[in-house]
Amino acid sequence: MGAFETSSPAVAPKLLPRLSEQYLSLRSNGQRLIETLESACAWGNTPDGGMNRLACNDDDGKVRQWFIDETKKCGCEIKIDAMGNMFAIRPGQNNNLPPIGIGSHLDTQPTGGKYDGILGVTSGIEVLQTLHANNITTYAPLAIINWTNEEGARFPPAMLASGVWGGAFTTEYGHGRTDQNGVTLKQELERIGFLGKTPCSFEANPLSAHFELHIEQGPMLDAAEFPVAVVRGVQSIRWYSIDIVGREAHTGTTPMDRRSDALLGAAKMIVEANRFVTEGDLAARGARATIAVIESGPGSINTIAGKVRLNLDIRAPTDLDVALVEELCRARFHEICEEQGLTMDIDHFWTSPALHFDPTMVQCVRESANKAGCQMELVSGAGHDSVYTSLKVPTAMMFVRCRDGVSHNPAEYSRPEDCAAGAEVLLGAYLRYDNYLRTLNEPAKA
Amino acid sequence: MGAFETSSPAVAPKLLPRLSEQYLSLRSNGQRLIETLESACAWGNTPDGGMNRLACNDDDGKVRQWFIDETKKCGCEIKIDAMGNMFAIRPGQNNNLPPIGIGSHLDTQPTGGKYDGILGVTSGIEVLQTLHANNITTYAPLAIINWTNEEGARFPPAMLASGVWGGAFTTEYGHGRTDQNGVTLKQELERIGFLGKTPCSFEANPLSAHFELHIEQGPMLDAAEFPVAVVRGVQSIRWYSIDIVGREAHTGTTPMDRRSDALLGAAKMIVEANRFVTEGDLAARGARATIAVIESGPGSINTIAGKVRLNLDIRAPTDLDVALVEELCRARFHEICEEQGLTMDIDHFWTSPALHFDPTMVQCVRESANKAGCQMELVSGAGHDSVYTSLKVPTAMMFVRCRDGVSHNPAEYSRPEDCAAGAEVLLGAYLRYDNYLRTLNEPAKA
Numbered sequence: 001m002g003a004f005e006t007s008s009p010a011v012a013p014k015l016l017p018r019l020s021e022q023y024l025s026l027r028s029n030g031q032r033l034i035e036t037l038e039s040a041c042a043w044g045n046t047p048d049g050g051m052n053r054l055a056c057n058d059d060d061g062k063v064r065q066w067f068i069d070e071t072k073k074c075g076c077e078i079k080i081d082a083m084g085n086m087f088a089i090r091p092g093q094n095n096n097l098p099p100i101g102i103g104s105h106l107d108t109q110p111t112g113g114k115y116d117g118i119l120g121v122t123s124g125i126e127v128l129q130t131l132h133a134n135n136i137t138t139y140a141p142l143a144i145i146n147w148t149n150e151e152g153a154r155f156p157p158a159m160l161a162s163g164v165w166g167g168a169f170t171t172e173y174g175h176g177r178t179d180q181n182g183v184t185l186k187q188e189l190e191r192i193g194f195l196g197k198t199p200c201s202f203e204a205n206p207l208s209a210h211f212e213l214h215i216e217q218g219p220m221l222d223a224a225e226f227p228v229a230v231v232r233g234v235q236s237i238r239w240y241s242i243d244i245v246g247r248e249a250h251t252g253t254t255p256m257d258r259r260s261d262a263l264l265g266a267a268k269m270i271v272e273a274n275r276f277v278t279e280g281d282l283a284a285r286g287a288r289a290t291i292a293v294i295e296s297g298p299g300s301i302n303t304i305a306g307k308v309r310l311n312l313d314i315r316a317p318t319d320l321d322v323a324l325v326e327e328l329c330r331a332r333f334h335e336i337c338e339e340q341g342l343t344m345d346i347d348h349f350w351t352s353p354a355l356h357f358d359p360t361m362v363q364c365v366r367e368s369a370n371k372a373g374c375q376m377e378l379v380s381g382a383g384h385d386s387v388y389t390s391l392k393v394p395t396a397m398m399f400v401r402c403r404d405g406v407s408h409n410p411a412e413y414s415r416p417e418d419c420a421a422g423a424e425v426l427l428g429a430y431l432r433y434d435n436y437l438r439t440l441n442e443p444a445k446a
Numbered sequence: 447m448g449a450f451e452t453s454s455p456a457v458a459p460k461l462l463p464r465l466s467e468q469y470l471s472l473r474s475n476g477q478r479l480i481e482t483l484e485s486a487c488a489w490g491n492t493p494d495g496g497m498n499r500l501a502c503n504d505d506d507g508k509v510r511q512w513f514i515d516e517t518k519k520c521g522c523e524i525k526i527d528a529m530g531n532m533f534a535i536r537p538g539q540n541n542n543l544p545p546i547g548i549g550s551h552l553d554t555q556p557t558g559g560k561y562d563g564i565l566g567v568t569s570g571i572e573v574l575q576t577l578h579a580n581n582i583t584t585y586a587p588l589a590i591i592n593w594t595n596e597e598g599a600r601f602p603p604a605m606l607a608s609g610v611w612g613g614a615f616t617t618e619y620g621h622g623r624t625d626q627n628g629v630t631l632k633q634e635l636e637r638i639g640f641l642g643k644t645p646c647s648f649e650a651n652p653l654s655a656h657f658e659l660h661i662e663q664g665p666m667l668d669a670a671e672f673p674v675a676v677v678r679g680v681q682s683i684r685w686y687s688i689d690i691v692g693r694e695a696h697t698g699t700t701p702m703d704r705r706s707d708a709l710l711g712a713a714k715m716i717v718e719a720n721r722f723v724t725e726g727d728l729a730a731r732g733a734r735a736t737i738a739v740i741e742s743g744p745g746s747i748n749t750i751a752g753k754v755r756l757n758l759d760i761r762a763p764t765d766l767d768v769a770l771v772e773e774l775c776r777a778r779f780h781e782i783c784e785e786q787g788l789t790m791d792i793d794h795f796w797t798s799p800a801l802h803f804d805p806t807m808v809q810c811v812r813e814s815a816n817k818a819g820c821q822m823e824l825v826s827g828a829g830h831d832s833v834y835t836s837l838k839v840p841t842a843m844m845f846v847r848c849r850d851g852v853s854h855n856p857a858e859y860s861r862p863e864d865c866a867a868g869a870e871v872l873l874g875a876y877l878r879y880d881n882y883l884r885t886l887n888e889p890a891k892a
Contacts, residue, residue: 218699250854251736253664253827267716290697301757303854311747381699408696408749
């Protein structure tokens with residue numbers, strides 16, 4: 001499953017205060033949203049209709065300038081922090097409150113699409129433009145956010161900069177991440193002019209809450225024929241780097257039974273990791289294991305591979321199942337090394353535990369989604385910046401249907417009417433939480 | 447098996463004319479041979495005791511100059527052909543005859559050793575120095591040969607330049623081979639100053655015969671505790687390049703049963719190709735299948751691999767078994783593509799058929815080896831330049847024991863006494879064939 005349909009809420013939802021007529025009458029503009037999305041894809045798009053905008057490259061620098069121009073038109077002031085995270089802040093009636101954030105990311109995979117992350121930021125801009133066009137000043141300030149390097153495709157790990165803001169990583173760690181050419185994230189932020197002065201942390205630059213709209217990147221909505229889903233949480237994720245060492249030898253003269261073939265061992269690990277999550281209970285419970293990166297040396301057709309590096313990605317709705325898949329892989333991989341005469345080193349370098357979003361925030365999304373006729377509730381199969389904002393502030397997400405659940409691919413596509421429905425649900429959820437904050441802080445007026 | 451022990455000769459050996467006392471009394475110098483070997487490894491050696499001297503790089507240029515200096519000391523004149531093959535020619539009594547060649551190669555694998563090829567060339571130089579030190583003028587001229595790019599590690603395919611000389615490839619094809627950076631062999635030959643004027647062909651630059659001494663690169667001699675073996679022929683070899691195309695998708699959200707994972711498919715192919723030659727009759731008959739090169743894209747930990755390229759190397763004592771392994775692989779690989787939703791393109795880009803060396807030449811090696819107490823006869827598991835010289839002239843080889851059969855590895859090692867024994871067998875075999883040519887051309891004096 002791309003995401004996991006869930007049973008009824010874990011906690012009974014709080015009853016939300018009734019939304020004012022003024023708020024209820026607001027409508028976003030789907031046509032404008034699509035135009036904004038297209039202009040956000042003017043840099044880094046590829047001939048096959050996809051996107052290749054790795055974090056902090058020149059195209060990322062250009063779309064960041066575009067983000068500043070667009071949000072300033074709606075009366076926003078721009079804050080950029082030490083990780084290059086961008087906050088376009090529109091004042092509210094009570095500016096003693098930190099802003100309610102609506103955020104996602106503008107970076108993409110090397111073979112990515114136009115919706116992953118970009119639809120979230122542009123939907124936030126659509127909310128901003130709707131408020132601006134209708135001269136609405138919300139109770140709390142609003143911050144539209146572009147989080148840096150969400151994909152982690154150029155600077156692993158993923159969700160790096162929201163992770164620093166949420167306290168999962170230090171700024172030093174974030175700055176020190178390097179790409180394949182050994183260039184650091186800090187160097188590239190400086191080069192494109194987006195190494196900001198605001199410290200990157202909740203404490204130095206707080207929010208009241210964080211909403212994120214994202215494409216599902218899975219097939220559930222497509223199958224159920226809903227445009228939008230409430231996201232209740234995010235599955236558990238762990239990443240590993242595995243180094244396998246065998247022995248280089250001549251392919252023509254080395255007996256099959258006297259080889260230490262690191263690539264053969266790696267191949268067996270790839271097959272076994274796949275088997276663990278495609279058979280039995282783990283498959284039924286939606287566990288996933290993927291090896292998508294392999295490097296093999298010395299890379300000569302008649303010399304048996306002596307060194308192989310793999311990256312392993314394990315996910316499941318629960319931390320327990322991820323740990324179980326890891327355990328199965330470790331045990332079997334060690335057996336394979338025994339059988340093949342190999343040595344192995346497994347580096348577990350990143351963890352993102354299973355997550356349940358804030359019940360009140362989820363209820364805001366739920367009411368707004370239900371009003372739009374969308375009943376589906378899911379658990380995300382992918383990590384998102386909201387995983388890290390949830391460490392500090394009430395957070396919730398909504399998913400927009402994408403065709404065949406295809407993502408991280410140039411063929412990634414969401415219909416305009418689904419994007420529009422998503423923006424509408426986002427607007428309603430945001431307004432409900434803004435209204436909730438008003439009643440919290442000014443019970444008298446409630 | 448690294449090589450294949452064979453039954454008695456296919457043809458009854460011709461009776462060779464008796465060797466003159468003068469020839470019988472000649473001895474090579476094992477100590478001098480090892481010194482020559484060490485000086486031939488002065489360029490491109492690695493800290494781990496191995497060699498990294500890819501064809502036509504700067505180190506190859508330097509050792510080529512050394513080859514010229516060493517052979518000129520023994521009264522040789524140097525010929526360099528259009529593929530950079532080097533012929534150090536020492537005149538004989540009958541210079542109407544083409545020289546008897548003793549050749550191998552000075553290039554190595556990127557993670558190679560000091561003996562593969564280098565021992566063959568330096569043993570030839572040892573024969574040359576023995577004749578020179580003893581003021582012997584053999585009947586036919588002698589040519590010590592350094593064949594260009596035997597490994598094919600930088601410019602695939604292997605044995606490229608002896609292949610051009612033997613008519614298996616055109617000079618244009620050889621010149622056009624490119625390395626990973628797109629640089630052509632011709633450009634590199636020109637750069638290091640070894641693009642010769644002599645046309646590269648048997649017709650333009652003939653030999654009377656070709657002897658080659660090489661390390662076994664397999665475990666048979668080590669197991670049987672012989673220093674040297676007669677080589678009766680070379681096994682059959684085919685090389686393939688396989689392109690696998692799947693679909694990039696998000697590792698976290700794409701259901702396991704909705705993936706087109708090119709790397710998973712490639713892994714299954716690697717495992718299956720190995721299985722075919724490690725089970726049943728094919729294993730018993732010494733067939734081999736190896737995949738040692740893999741490239742996977744896009745190379746992002748959370749994007750399922752959409753494109754993979756593999757190189758496949760199939761070998762067996764008979765062409766029939768190589769064809770059988772290919773057939774098994776093609777059928778199973780197509781099934782895997784069906785199962786995994788992949789497409790595949792298999793390019794069979796190189797063939798080296800099974801080969802039986804010239805009976806008279808083999809008899810020369812046999813008599814010389816038997817005189818040294820070596821009875822073992824093998825079929826080579828690896829291709830060698832002698833495969834291509836045998837297309838034009840009587841050819842034979844002898845193997846020297848290497849520790850544990852390890853080759854294409856810095857740990858590659860042959861004991862000095864085994865190297866010396868090999869050079870001694872080479873000298874005797876060469877003198878026997880020279881004597882055979884004398885009796886052929888001057889029966890009166892026989």
